Amino acid sequence: MRRTTVATALAAAVLVLAAGCSSGPERPRGQGSASATEAPSTASPKAQLPPAKGSVKVVRTVAEGLKSPWGIAALPEGALLVGSRDDGSVVRVDTATGRKTAVGTVPGVAHQGEGGLLGLALSPTYASDHLLYAYFTTESDNRIARMIYDPQRPEGQQLGAPDTILRSIPKGSIHNGGRIAFGPDRMLYAGTGETGERGLAQDRKSLAGKILRMTPDGQPAYGNPEADSLVYSYGHRNVQGLAWDGENRLWAAEFGQDTWDELNLIEPGKNYGWPVVEGRAGKAGYVDPVAQWKTSEASPSGIACQGGSVWMAALRGERLWRVPLDGTKALADPEAFLGGQYGRLRTVLTAGPGKLWLLTNNTDSRGTPKPGDDRVLELDVT
Numbered sequence: 001m002r003r004t005t006v007a008t009a010l011a012a013a014v015l016v017l018a019a020g021c022s023s024g025p026e027r028p029r030g031q032g033s034a035s036a037t038e039a040p041s042t043a044s045p046k047a048q049l050p051p052a053k054g055s056v057k058v059v060r061t062v063a064e065g066l067k068s069p070w071g072i073a074a075l076p077e078g079a080l081l082v083g084s085r086d087d088g089s090v091v092r093v094d095t096a097t098g099r100k101t102a103v104g105t106v107p108g109v110a111h112q113g114e115g116g117l118l119g120l121a122l123s124p125t126y127a128s129d130h131l132l133y134a135y136f137t138t139e140s141d142n143r144i145a146r147m148i149y150d151p152q153r154p155e156g157q158q159l160g161a162p163d164t165i166l167r168s169i170p171k172g173s174i175h176n177g178g179r180i181a182f183g184p185d186r187m188l189y190a191g192t193g194e195t196g197e198r199g200l201a202q203d204r205k206s207l208a209g210k211i212l213r214m215t216p217d218g219q220p221a222y223g224n225p226e227a228d229s230l231v232y233s234y235g236h237r238n239v240q241g242l243a244w245d246g247e248n249r250l251w252a253a254e255f256g257q258d259t260w261d262e263l264n265l266i267e268p269g270k271n272y273g274w275p276v277v278e279g280r281a282g283k284a285g286y287v288d289p290v291a292q293w294k295t296s297e298a299s300p301s302g303i304a305c306q307g308g309s310v311w312m313a314a315l316r317g318e319r320l321w322r323v324p325l326d327g328t329k330a331l332a333d334p335e336a337f338l339g340g341q342y343g344r345l346r347t348v349l350t351a352g353p354g355k356l357w358l359l360t361n362n363t364d365s366r367g368t369p370k371p372g373d374d375r376v377l378e379l380d381v382t
Contacts, residue, residue: 050308071120104159118178165218191239225269241303
C-alpha cells in the first residue's frame with residue numbers, strides 16, 4: 001500500500017506542512033524530546049519575541065465556492081486539500097490559479113449535527129507513502145482512517161480505500177472534536193469532544209474530551225502518560241485547534257460553554273478542568289488556560305503558530321485572534337483582526353514565513369453565506 005515515485009527532495013518540505021503548523025516552515029520535523037512526559041522547555045533566551053501588536057493583510061482570495069469546508073492540508077507542491085464536512089468530499093485547490101479539482105469522497109461519512117468529515121492531515125512521510133489521514137463521523141462513532149492520495153488517477157477517483165487506524169471515539173450531535181495533526185515527534189495527535197456527556201471528559205478510560213497521541217498506525221505512542229493508553233491530556237470540552245510553536249510546545253484551542261473559550265498549553269497527563277471548571281479558576285489539580293475569551297467573541301476552531309504568535313480562527317466571533325507568546329505565557333492581550341469581514345472562520349494554516357491560509361465556514365447550518373462563500377484566503381501577518 002506504499003508508493004515511492006515522489007522525489008525525495010519533497011520530503012523536507014512536507015514534514016513541515018504535514019504537522020499542521022509551526023512558528024516557521026524552516027523548522028525541521030522529527031526533533032521532539034525523547035520522552036513526551038518531560039515538561040515543556042522554556043523559550044530560548046536568544047529567541048526574538050514577537051511584537052506586542054501585530055498586523056494582518058488579506059493578500060488575495062485563493063479560491064471560492066467551497067461547501068461546508070472544515071479540514072485542510074497543504075501538499076508539498078503548494079496546493080491544498082480541503083474536505084467538506086457535510087458530504088465527505090475532498091477537493092484539491094491550486095493556490096496559484098484557484099482551480100478546484102475533485103479528489104474523491106471519504107466513504108462512510110455521516111453528517112449529523114456537528115459531525116461529518118472533519119480534520120485532515122498528511123503523513124509525515126507523505127513523500128514516500130502518499131497517505132492522507134482523516135477524522136470523521138460514521139453512523140456509529142468517530143474514527144481516524146488513512147488512504148492513498150494518488151493525483152495521477154482520474155478526477156474524483158484519487159482517494160484509495162480507507163484503512164481505519166482508530167475507531168470507537170464517542171460521537172454526538174455536538175462536540176465531536178475532530179482536529180488531527182502530526183507533531184514534531186511524528187506522532188499523530190487528535191482533539192476529541194465530550195459529545196455533550198460532560199462526565200466523559202474526566203473519565204480517563206474514555207476517548208472523549210481528550211487530546212490523543214498515537215503512532216501513525218493508531219497505537220498508543222511511546223512516552224504517553226499511561227503506556228497502554230492513547231490519552232495525552234484530559235478534561236477537555238471540545239478541542240478543535242492543535243499547533244506546535246518553535247520550541248515544540250503543543251497548544252490547543254477549545255470551546256467553553258457559556259462563559260470562557262480557551263487557549264491552553266498542553267502538558268502530558270494534565271487535567272484541563274471540564275466540566276469542573278471553565279476558564280481561569282486557579283483551582284488545584286486543574287490547568288488554567290493561557291488566554292481566554294467570552295464565547296460570543298470566539299468559539300475557536302483551528303489554530304496555527306506563526307512568527308512567535310498563536311493565530312486562532314473564531315466561528316461565532318467571526319474574527320482572527322492573535323496571541324503573541326513569551327515562552328509559555330502570553331506576551332500581551334489577545335488581538336483581533338478581520339472582525340465580521342468574512343463571517344465564520346474555521347481553519348488557519350501556516351503558508352510560509354509571515355503567511356497564513358485562512359478557511360471560512362459560512363455554508364454550514366450556522367453561517368450566513370455571501371456570494372462566493374466559502375473561501376480560502378491568503379494572509380500576510382506579523
